[in-house]
Amino acid sequence: MSEPVVAVDAMGGDHAPEAIVAGAVAAMRQGGLQVVLVGRPGQIRPLLAARGMLGAIRLVAAEDSVAMDEGALASWRRPRSSIAIACQLVHLGQASAVMSAGSTGAIVATARLRLRNLPGVGRPGLAVALPTRPTPTVLIDAGAIADPRPETLVQFAQLGSAYAEVAFGIASPRVGLLSIGAEPGKGNKMVRRAHELLAAESQHGGVPVRFTGNVEGGDLLAGKADVVVAEGFAGNVALKAMEGTAAFTAAQFRAALAGSPRSRLGALLARRQLRELRDRFDPETYGGAALLGLERTVIIAHGAATERGAAAACRLAADLAAGNVVERIRERLGPHRTGFLRRS
Amino acid sequence: MSEPVVAVDAMGGDHAPEAIVAGAVAAMRQGGLQVVLVGRPGQIRPLLAARGMLGAIRLVAAEDSVAMDEGALASWRRPRSSIAIACQLVHLGQASAVMSAGSTGAIVATARLRLRNLPGVGRPGLAVALPTRPTPTVLIDAGAIADPRPETLVQFAQLGSAYAEVAFGIASPRVGLLSIGAEPGKGNKMVRRAHELLAAESQHGGVPVRFTGNVEGGDLLAGKADVVVAEGFAGNVALKAMEGTAAFTAAQFRAALAGSPRSRLGALLARRQLRELRDRFDPETYGGAALLGLERTVIIAHGAATERGAAAACRLAADLAAGNVVERIRERLGPHRTGFLRRS
Numbered sequence: 001m002s003e004p005v006v007a008v009d010a011m012g013g014d015h016a017p018e019a020i021v022a023g024a025v026a027a028m029r030q031g032g033l034q035v036v037l038v039g040r041p042g043q044i045r046p047l048l049a050a051r052g053m054l055g056a057i058r059l060v061a062a063e064d065s066v067a068m069d070e071g072a073l074a075s076w077r078r079p080r081s082s083i084a085i086a087c088q089l090v091h092l093g094q095a096s097a098v099m100s101a102g103s104t105g106a107i108v109a110t111a112r113l114r115l116r117n118l119p120g121v122g123r124p125g126l127a128v129a130l131p132t133r134p135t136p137t138v139l140i141d142a143g144a145i146a147d148p149r150p151e152t153l154v155q156f157a158q159l160g161s162a163y164a165e166v167a168f169g170i171a172s173p174r175v176g177l178l179s180i181g182a183e184p185g186k187g188n189k190m191v192r193r194a195h196e197l198l199a200a201e202s203q204h205g206g207v208p209v210r211f212t213g214n215v216e217g218g219d220l221l222a223g224k225a226d227v228v229v230a231e232g233f234a235g236n237v238a239l240k241a242m243e244g245t246a247a248f249t250a251a252q253f254r255a256a257l258a259g260s261p262r263s264r265l266g267a268l269l270a271r272r273q274l275r276e277l278r279d280r281f282d283p284e285t286y287g288g289a290a291l292l293g294l295e296r297t298v299i300i301a302h303g304a305a306t307e308r309g310a311a312a313a314c315r316l317a318a319d320l321a322a323g324n325v326v327e328r329i330r331e332r333l334g335p336h337r338t339g340f341l342r343r344s
Numbered sequence: 345m346s347e348p349v350v351a352v353d354a355m356g357g358d359h360a361p362e363a364i365v366a367g368a369v370a371a372m373r374q375g376g377l378q379v380v381l382v383g384r385p386g387q388i389r390p391l392l393a394a395r396g397m398l399g400a401i402r403l404v405a406a407e408d409s410v411a412m413d414e415g416a417l418a419s420w421r422r423p424r425s426s427i428a429i430a431c432q433l434v435h436l437g438q439a440s441a442v443m444s445a446g447s448t449g450a451i452v453a454t455a456r457l458r459l460r461n462l463p464g465v466g467r468p469g470l471a472v473a474l475p476t477r478p479t480p481t482v483l484i485d486a487g488a489i490a491d492p493r494p495e496t497l498v499q500f501a502q503l504g505s506a507y508a509e510v511a512f513g514i515a516s517p518r519v520g521l522l523s524i525g526a527e528p529g530k531g532n533k534m535v536r537r538a539h540e541l542l543a544a545e546s547q548h549g550g551v552p553v554r555f556t557g558n559v560e561g562g563d564l565l566a567g568k569a570d571v572v573v574a575e576g577f578a579g580n581v582a583l584k585a586m587e588g589t590a591a592f593t594a595a596q597f598r599a600a601l602a603g604s605p606r607s608r609l610g611a612l613l614a615r616r617q618l619r620e621l622r623d624r625f626d627p628e629t630y631g632g633a634a635l636l637g638l639e640r641t642v643i644i645a646h647g648a649a650t651e652r653g654a655a656a657a658c659r660l661a662a663d664l665a666a667g668n669v670v671e672r673i674r675e676r677l678g679p680h681r682t683g684f685l686r687r688s
Contacts, residue, residue: 071527105525143524146532180487180580181449183415188490188577217584221592230581233532236524237578238585240561245589248565253597256617266613273600273607 003034004321006314007086007095010039011065012102014304020101021047023310028057030311033318036095038062038086060085066102068303072109083107087114090296096321099313101288101301108144108291108300115294118326120333123148124293125156126232126300127163128239132223135168139178139220139228142289143236150193153177153229157198157209158332159292160227166323167316168226176215176225178234186214190231198229206334217241250278287316290325297325347378348665350658351430351439354383355409356446358648364445365391367654372401374655377662380439382406382430404429410446412647416453427451431458434640440665443657445632445645452488452635452644459638462670464677467492468637469500470576470644471507472583476567479512483522483564483572486633487580494537497521497573501542501553502676503636504571510667511660512570520559520569522578530558534575542573550678561585594622631660634669641669 008024010017017039024035025048036058037044048054062082066074078084083102089095091114100107104126112124126144129136140160145152157175164173177195179187184195198211215224217238230238257267267274288301288309297320301313352368354361361383368379369392380402381388392398406426410418422428427446433439435458444451448470456468470488473480484504489496501519508517521539523531528539542555559568561582574582601611611618632645632653641664645657 071525146524178581180490180577180584181415191577217581217586218588218591220585221588233524233535234578234581237522237561237574237582240524241564241582241585242561242589244562244565245586246593247562249590249593250597252621253594253618256621257614259617260614263614263617266610269610269613270601270604270607273603274597277596277600 003032004096004318005034005036005094006317006321007036007038007060007089007098008314009083009086009098009100009102010037010044011062011082012100012107013301013310014068014101015306016101017043018047019306020310022051022307023305023312024314025051025053025057026307027311027314027318030315032322033314035314036060036089038089039065039082060089066106066110068103070103071105074103074106075109075113081110083110084114087111087298091115095296097296097317098298099288099301099310099317100298101303101305101310101313103303104143104289104300107298111291111294111298115296115298118293118295118329118333121155121159121293121329122152124291125152125159126289127160127292128289129167130220130242132221135164135170135226137220137223137226137228138164138167138173139230139235139239140292141230141232141235142239143232144291145232147233148190148231150190150197153191153194153231154197154209155293155333157211157227157229158207159329160229161207161209162325162328162332163290163292163320164226166320166325166328170226172210173226174212174224175209175227175229176212176219178217178220178228178230178238179214180216182214182216184214194229194231207332287312290316290320292325292329295326297321347376348440348662349378349380349438350661350665351380351382351404351433351442352658353427353430353442353444353446354381354388355406355426356444356451357645357654358412358445359650360445361387362391363650364654366395366651367649367656368658369395369397369401370651371655371658371662374659376666377658379658380404380433382433383409383426404433410450410454412447414447415449418447418450419453419457425454427454428458431455431642435459439640441640441661442642443632443645443654443661444642445647445649445654445657447647448487448633448644451642455635455638455642459640459642462637462639462673462677465499465503465637465673466496467499468635469496469503470633471504471636472633473511474564474586476565479508479514479570481564481567481570481572482508482517483574483579483583484636485574485576485579486583487576488635489576491577492534492575494534494541497535497538497575498541498553499637499677501555501571501573502551503673504573505551505553506669506672506676507634507636507664508570510664510669510672514570516554517570518556518568519553519571519573520556520563522561522564522572522574522582523558524560526558526560528558538573538575551676631656634660634664636669636673639670641665
């Protein structure tokens with residue numbers, strides 16, 4: 001099989017294009033993927049030249065780009081933006097996945113406009129990997145939709161299960177539903193209805209969802225489920241609350257260790273362990289969020305992504321493409337009324 | 345002014361009645377409050393006798409109690425439970441506040457059944473203090489209502505502001521709205537409408553809400569607002585996600601420090617600082633959640649509360665009563681159509 005080609009939005013992100021180009025080059029040098037850079041050639045060429053990669057990486061021109069503070073409307077306002085053209089490359093079959101560190105709202109809206117939904121998927125969902133052990137936990141939706149229908153959450157269960165299978169090799173992933181109590185009757189109206197549907201869904205479907213019931217916010221890092229399905233509002237709040245709390249707690253630990261000469265010496269002695277821990281909690285290690293349910297996968301890296309984060313996001317995009325997550329989603333969703341769109 | 349009297353549900357909580365009675369005795373010995381214990385005399389009397397407090401603390405008999413796995417229906421099924429009778433004591437003016445470590449759902453439902461709403465309050469909200477510095481951040485609602493109306497969130501802004509003023513001495517607290525983006529248009533339908541109402545509300549009312557806009561999950565521990573108003577589903581998910589992440593991160597730090605002989609020595613040298621930090625993150629230090637908007641305040645301690653947690657919850661109940669949080673809520677809400685219920 002040929003190496004997957006990742007269309008990289010070189011202009012999206014706080015540190016674009018420098019960090020993005022550097023990350024794409026680093027990922028390609030590690031091997032296993034090809035990259036197409038999309039953006040302003042006048043800015044990208046010198047960056048490639050400085051790395052001795054001019055001519056070694058395909059470059060597709062896009063003179064427009066979406067600013068980090070632009071939202072969903074940018075998908076209409078900027079039809080020739082770097083993210084729009086990256087999506088177009090994928091739609092035309094010239095690349096297998098998209099990677100961007102731009103504005104999440106703009107990327108989601110642009111991808112929805114440019115890429116087809118998979119049959120049986122009403123709306124794409126945003127999946128992130130939480131740093132549980134031994135395997136990560138997939139949280140979906142982390143904020144692609146604020147007011148989903150209950151049926152959409154059942155689809156997200158399938159998208160998240162396919163992600164867990166392909167990215168982490170988890171056979172028959174356990175699926176939990178994010179709510180505010182363990183019992184089926186707990187939650188808001190939408191989530192209670194989604195619980196009913198998920199409990200029924202496990203009886204049928206292309207590949208049945210292995211639904212194990214509600215999980216609470218405190219269970220997200222406890223490894224109680226391999227996939228946690230959330231409505232996007234609560235999912236986004238939970239994800240950001242976890243990131244904020246991990247950063248806050250780590251800062252408090254560092255301050256505590258700096259609190260006395262004895263504790264500073266202690267921190268020095270433990271510095272290797274503390275550094276490993278920092279890396280593990282660093283969102284850059286995980287590559288970013290995956291927008292699933294479209295004809296091709298779109299990886300959204302953190303807006304503040306550095307070279308390391310951009311490289312990890314490129315690898316995640318390539319891994320999901322190589323593992324054929326899109327085909328796995330088709331299989332899980334099973335035959336659908338619009339089945340004529342399916343490829344054999 | 346006489347000392348506030350706290351009606352303590354001696355039978356609620358994983359470690360009831362032992363830990364609850366011990367905590368109530370400890371809080372009373374520290375001074376500044378009186379306690380009435382409500383529960384089974386046959387179980388409570390020996391615990392008081394062992395502490396030399398038999399006869400020194402008022403005891404009100406309640407032979408029934410609510411199990412930790414019972415929910416809201418217990419409010420109807422168990423009219424003579426210890427939590428029901430504790431609420432009744434407060435309603436009759438024999439105590440100023442209620443403290444229970446029982447099932448949150450059962451306590452909220454029982455309190456709503458037994459205690460009047462304050463004028464202008466449609467539903468009580470659950471407020472918790474997050475460990476920010478220099479002053480804590482009040483999160484309301486942490487899960488009393490799963491499907492609130494937007495108007496309810498405006499009331500919660502007033503309840504939370506009164507809590508921040510009385511408990512933490514914050515003049516003119518800044519109020520943020522929990523959403524999934526900083527801009528007013530971000531969020532689900534309910535939260536977007538609440539944003540409009542809060543932005544308008546700051547122009548009028550008994551005491552205006554000082555609304556400073558949306559905050560995100562990652563801002564909850566950043567001290568961007570003194571009060572964060574949330575719809576109860578996302579508020580509960582966020583609170584539990586933060587608790588879970590703080591525990592997870594702390595466990596990872598401990599494991600990292602135990603990872604080698606050098607790092608173990610380091611941890612030993614830093615043990616005082618690490619112990620202080622653990623106490624700061626311990627929910628028991630904060631006393632519990634406050635159900636606000638009723639004629640009297642109900643404090644809900646953590647179900648796993650030990651003696652220390654129960655004592656802190658009793659003190660929080662007494663502090664809010666002594667600071668007259670209920671009167672402050674009346675003032676903030678201002679004259680209301682049902683104003684004949686207001687006391688002068």
